[in-house]
Amino acid sequence: MSKQQQRGKQETASEDRSTEWVGERVNSYDGSRFVSGHGRYVDDIQRPDMLHAYFVRSQFSHAKVLDVDTSEAEAQPGVELVWTHDDIADQVNEPFGYMLNDEEVLASDRVTYAGQEIAVVVADDRDTAQDAADLVDVEYERLDTVTTVEEALEDDAPLVHPDLDADPENDTDGNVAWTGQVEVGNYEDPLADADVVVEETFDTNKTTPAPMEPHGCIADYNPATGKVELVSSTQMPHLLSVELSEVLTEFEQRDITCKLPDVGGGFGIKLDPYPFEICSVLLSKATQRPVKHVLDRLEEFTAGRGRAPETLEGKIGVTEDGDIVGLDVDLLQNTGAAAAYGVAVAYSSANCGQGPYLIPNQHWRTKVVYTNEMPTTAVRGFGDPQVTFMREQLIEMAAEEIGMDAVELRLQNSPRQEDMPMRSDAGHIWRNADQITCLEKTREMINWDEHRGGSKTRDGKLRGVGMGTIMKRGGNKSASGGDFDEAVVKMNRHGDVTVLTAIASIGQGTETGINQMVADTLGVPIDRVDAVRGDTDATPEGLGVWADRGTIIGGSAAARAAEELADTLKAVAGHMLEVDPDDLRLEGGRAFVADDPETGMELDELANVAMLGNPETLGTEAERPEELRGGISLVGRGKYQSQEVEFVDPETGRGNVAHSYTFGALAIVVDVDPGTGEIDVVDVAICEDVGNVINPTLVEGQVQGAIIQGLGEALYEEYVYDRNGNLMNGSMIDYHLPTAADVPLVTKIEELENPDPTTSHGQKGVGECPLVPTPAALANAVYDATGIRFTELPLAPHYVLPALDEAGLREI
Amino acid sequence: MLIPVAPQWETDVQGLKYANPETVEEACTLLRDHGEDAAILSGGQSLLPMLRQRVGSYDKVIDINGLPDLEYVRETDGEIRIGCLSRHVDVASSSVVEEHCPILADVAAEIGDVQVRNRGTFCGAVAHADPSGDPPVVATLLDATIVARNADEKRTLSGSSFYHGFYETDLSKDELVTEVRFPVLSAGEGAGFEKYEPTEGAYPVATVGAYLSLADDGRIENATLVTGALEAGPTPMDDAAEVLEDREPTDDVLTEAAEQLGEDTMPVDDFEGSAAFKTNISKKLAKDALQTALDRAENER
Numbered sequence A: 001m002s003k004q005q006q007r008g009k010q011e012t013a014s015e016d017r018s019t020e021w022v023g024e025r026v027n028s029y030d031g032s033r034f035v036s037g038h039g040r041y042v043d044d045i046q047r048p049d050m051l052h053a054y055f056v057r058s059q060f061s062h063a064k065v066l067d068v069d070t071s072e073a074e075a076q077p078g079v080e081l082v083w084t085h086d087d088i089a090d091q092v093n094e095p096f097g098y099m100l101n102d103e104e105v106l107a108s109d110r111v112t113y114a115g116q117e118i119a120v121v122v123a124d125d126r127d128t129a130q131d132a133a134d135l136v137d138v139e140y141e142r143l144d145t146v147t148t149v150e151e152a153l154e155d156d157a158p159l160v161h162p163d164l165d166a167d168p169e170n171d172t173d174g175n176v177a178w179t180g181q182v183e184v185g186n187y188e189d190p191l192a193d194a195d196v197v198v199e200e201t202f203d204t205n206k207t208t209p210a211p212m213e214p215h216g217c218i219a220d221y222n223p224a225t226g227k228v229e230l231v232s233s234t235q236m237p238h239l240l241s242v243e244l245s246e247v248l249t250e251f252e253q254r255d256i257t258c259k260l261p262d263v264g265g266g267f268g269i270k271l272d273p274y275p276f277e278i279c280s281v282l283l284s285k286a287t288q289r290p291v292k293h294v295l296d297r298l299e300e301f302t303a304g305r306g307r308a309p310e311t312l313e314g315k316i317g318v319t320e321d322g323d324i325v326g327l328d329v330d331l332l333q334n335t336g337a338a339a340a341y342g343v344a345v346a347y348s349s350a351n352c353g354q355g356p357y358l359i360p361n362q363h364w365r366t367k368v369v370y371t372n373e374m375p376t377t378a379v380r381g382f383g384d385p386q387v388t389f390m391r392e393q394l395i396e397m398a399a400e401e402i403g404m405d406a407v408e409l410r411l412q413n414s415p416r417q418e419d420m421p422m423r424s425d426a427g428h429i430w431r432n433a434d435q436i437t438c439l440e441k442t443r444e445m446i447n448w449d450e451h452r453g454g455s456k457t458r459d460g461k462l463r464g465v466g467m468g469t470i471m472k473r474g475g476n477k478s479a480s481g482g483d484f485d486e487a488v489v490k491m492n493r494h495g496d497v498t499v500l501t502a503i504a505s506i507g508q509g510t511e512t513g514i515n516q517m518v519a520d521t522l523g524v525p526i527d528r529v530d531a532v533r534g535d536t537d538a539t540p541e542g543l544g545v546w547a548d549r550g551t552i553i554g555g556s557a558a559a560r561a562a563e564e565l566a567d568t569l570k571a572v573a574g575h576m577l578e579v580d581p582d583d584l585r586l587e588g589g590r591a592f593v594a595d596d597p598e599t600g601m602e603l604d605e606l607a608n609v610a611m612l613g614n615p616e617t618l619g620t621e622a623e624r625p626e627e628l629r630g631g632i633s634l635v636g637r638g639k640y641q642s643q644e645v646e647f648v649d650p651e652t653g654r655g656n657v658a659h660s661y662t663f664g665a666l667a668i669v670v671d672v673d674p675g676t677g678e679i680d681v682v683d684v685a686i687c688e689d690v691g692n693v694i695n696p697t698l699v700e701g702q703v704q705g706a707i708i709q710g711l712g713e714a715l716y717e718e719y720v721y722d723r724n725g726n727l728m729n730g731s732m733i734d735y736h737l738p739t740a741a742d743v744p745l746v747t748k749i750e751e752l753e754n755p756d757p758t759t760s761h762g763q764k765g766v767g768e769c770p771l772v773p774t775p776a777a778l779a780n781a782v783y784d785a786t787g788i789r790f791t792e793l794p795l796a797p798h799y800v801l802p803a804l805d806e807a808g809l810r811e812i
Numbered sequence B: 001m002l003i004p005v006a007p008q009w010e011t012d013v014q015g016l017k018y019a020n021p022e023t024v025e026e027a028c029t030l031l032r033d034h035g036e037d038a039a040i041l042s043g044g045q046s047l048l049p050m051l052r053q054r055v056g057s058y059d060k061v062i063d064i065n066g067l068p069d070l071e072y073v074r075e076t077d078g079e080i081r082i083g084c085l086s087r088h089v090d091v092a093s094s095s096v097v098e099e100h101c102p103i104l105a106d107v108a109a110e111i112g113d114v115q116v117r118n119r120g121t122f123c124g125a126v127a128h129a130d131p132s133g134d135p136p137v138v139a140t141l142l143d144a145t146i147v148a149r150n151a152d153e154k155r156t157l158s159g160s161s162f163y164h165g166f167y168e169t170d171l172s173k174d175e176l177v178t179e180v181r182f183p184v185l186s187a188g189e190g191a192g193f194e195k196y197e198p199t200e201g202a203y204p205v206a207t208v209g210a211y212l213s214l215a216d217d218g219r220i221e222n223a224t225l226v227t228g229a230l231e232a233g234p235t236p237m238d239d240a241a242e243v244l245e246d247r248e249p250t251d252d253v254l255t256e257a258a259e260q261l262g263e264d265t266m267p268v269d270d271f272e273g274s275a276a277f278k279t280n281i282s283k284k285l286a287k288d289a290l291q292t293a294l295d296r297a298e299n300e301r
């Protein structure tokens, strides 16, 4: 660990808190269960008498639904019910949606993308349900399809949602679902001060994060209570009950208990309330039996949602001396047939689009546009990878234009740690981040100066280096109404600790970090701490895992809860030991006087005494200090509510959109094969300022995973639709995810630990960040290698080779 | 382990009738009686994905994994013989193959991923005739001998004329491939295989196999070029091969043949790339495959 990191650590570690676990390579709390095959995902869970549901999905991307004949399916042995829109219409508030009301649970009279839910079959087993679904006869009348933003914006374009367009209450205008802007400084002429303006249009790709576990749930309705228990593979158990209660007319939030099973990945697409969850609740109510609905992989591809492709027309203005003076951007998001999180993706990525730079004049114009494709939504990075793909290429283009090294240009325009806390141009509150060192370290680790300028390797490959940067939000109040989490930390008579948190575990390990923070606050060994996650009957309120908020917000809440419990333990120990509780320290499973470690007692004994609370051990209540009278509760409560975060101003698009921001830089060296167009990523280096590292192993895992996910999206992945809106490559055979053999093992990982003064342990967000700059850095490296500017993702051989050919670089 | 049962339909797996015969005779009897609507299960790496995706018109599965003595890779009478229960990994790691026909190892070692190679059979891939399959390309290239059995007889089929487009071969529905034989390449002969797969483990988008034999004076005597995945199955590229015949194997000559091959391919535009892209990449693959073939032919001298 560097000196700087050490220094960071000391700044926040409060004097009396143990530092035994935070910062250590503690094994993942769930790890041994998962690697030994003892995880329990939705599909592993069996309930007595359970039914299984399967959807009938639209064959066409845009059509009127004239008739749905369910009779043959209903006649199948083992089929319980077959429902169409009419069967649920009076039980749901429609249209519904996360930010815009543009979805139906089952299509009523129109379908707007191929794969949309039209009917649902519920049967004794899944095969029967699937076979019966094949027998549902849907009569369609085809309508003209729009699949691209350009088509969708034409004057006479077919409308994806004519009802919303016609509704005077609704903002939908033609196919434009939402329009926004970010206005900073001289936004009317943001490039006025520029000596040089560089402009280019970039197109990003539609992708799926393809979590290993598909979406799925079990709904179990109890007719006696009128309540339903929903075990769902989700990232936001508490918000899910809120969201579902808004759609389901007969259910209040209190009627929907959401419980988390093990979740095999989420990456953002397990945030929306989905039709399968809504239908399962209603089907369980109707049949009075548990209903399981797990999507299959092909359904995941056509209807599981993914990252929105965007067209970004950008202009950057710089002075001859290398000051960035302005940014002017038109952002068009192809949101698909429903916007889901698309609006938040658009406004927050435009708000954060300036990245880790000082850019005094900016004008962003954003449009979220409907097309007849699968809806898009939140995906790791949440719009930042798209805008970063544009911004970081514009920056390297501008650097070349003015004859300056691209890292130097970045350094010159980055904020200085000593100026923080500060407001960025777009209104972010930046605290204690050292972007300068991130850039310099990354440059050094990747051997920038040696590679820059491009070269030919001995085996004839074209080599180059490129960079991208990170300024990633942690949290997003405008998307959730506030940014908070509650936590409860309780102790039993043996001194074992349980953390109750609304934070979901989706494989990323947030609970492990939370347990470490709690273990240190209470001074107990890590293996004495358990976590209960996402059970709305048991865990206190919170918003779930997304936007890198879990460890920041949920972790700080849990640390506060642990502090409350620690205060109680100290009070009891102080009373027993007849010392001032303030002189006590909790560590190594003991409470002892900090200056006199011999004077102390074991925590399990302490817990037992406190839990039983008998006068024989503690003296009469009259003899005890005030706080130990009337029963000693070994429950600590904590809440963390960001006071810094702001709603984005709807007029200017400015504001402190998130609680905190993680800065960083990433560089990539590539070899481009002039014979095949294949790109070999030969080296990756990343330096981020992630605040105090709670668990280096988990941070490295997130960094490696995010970079590889980013490389997959940058090199291989894309949804390919034909003109009729049919997905051409919707299977694991045809949609190419990177394998371990395709990507490097990323080991050049440097984490700066400048603590965030507002969080419990100085932590900042980590999980999404490294994905953000990856596509941009890759494209910059390929430019350095070939002199060809790739403005479209992915940089797959079938796009690269033709470009090499055209540039006269192709060889055989 | 599989429990051997009599040749009758025993279990009912997901609506499919399943049998696992103990002898080749039993298997062939089952095929005779049910070949029209039964699928052979060897490695299952193609069959199971099809069943899961509910494509294919079978209602019976004949599992041949219990048949005795069919797992071997050996050299007999100037031929490499691969039994129908040998897996891709067996071919990839065989010393006989390495010594006498290394192209087979090149092919087998790059099929799918480790799991696919541990289960999938080389003969199964030859028989299955997936248009993107790799073993069919090399079976065509080297004119393998395909040994097929039915209830009445055993016959041998020629690899160079075995394939007829999408999943179409000379096999009849009642036949079992028990063995595939490849020639031992002798001094002055060499073969190379190259493929482009979008990611590791994915099905290839373009493959090229090249075979060369050199005359004593070092000129190219015979040449064969076969593509795969670009069209409906293995496709011999005779005009490109002709470019090579009787020529000095210079870099320019190999390039000329590779260019010719590319021009003669007839791929289609799809999500894996445009026809022009596939044409261009096949040129590169052809060049590299020819270079390997040449190096091997020269080293064997």
Ligand SMILES: Cc1cc2nc3c(=O)[nH]c(=O)nc-3n(C[C@H](O)[C@H](O)[C@H](O)COP(=O)(O)OP(=O)(O)OC[C@H]3O[C@@H](n4cnc5c(N)ncnc54)[C@H](O)[C@@H]3O)c2cc1C
Pocket (backbone or CB within 6 Å): B039, B040, B041, B042, B043, B044, B045, B046, B047, B048, B049, B084, B110, B111, B112, B113, B116, B119, B120, B121, B122, B123, B124, B125, B127, B128, B130, B132, B133, B134, B135, B175, B176, B177, B178, B201, B202, B203, B204
């Ligand atoms: C992820 C993945 C990637 C793959 N990538 C590649 C690749 O890159 N290149 C490649 O070539 N292949 C690839 N494959 C396919 C693999 O090679 C299969 O193993 C092969 O195609 C079929 O062999 P099998 O033994 O698995 O046959 P099975 O799946 O058991 O059988 C498939 C069909 O072949 C026929 N068949 C099988 N054995 C016999 C026999 N002895 N006699 C007569 N007919 C028979 C039958 O019709 C049978 O139904 C891949 C498969 C997967 C799952």
